[in-house]
Amino acid sequence: MAVLRAGSERIAQPGITQNISSAGVLFTSEQQQDAGETIEYVITLSGGGRKTVKLRCLGKVTRCEHSANRRFQVAATLARYEFIRTR
Secondary structure, three states: OEEEEEOOEEEEEEEEEEEEOOOEEEEEEOOOOOOOOEEEEEEEEEOOOOOEEEEEEEEEEEEEEEOOOOOEEEEEEOOEEEEEEOO
16 A cells, blocks of 8 residues: 555655455554545555556545554545556
């Protein structure tokens, strides 16, 4: 997972997806996100084979809490998405 934009700030921040559903995503990040801000993120889906599918998502941060090792656990909605095909 990668966070591309938080609010109006463009960032390139890696994250680790913890849980995903049709309503949103829970992930860990090194950067704190503000609740209510718009967030753009990309989730890489892999079925164990060589092909992967990237899902570019747009949503809002619903909560952000301190986690272990100077990380944050971030929950965000999944308002809009598009598939990005890779070769």
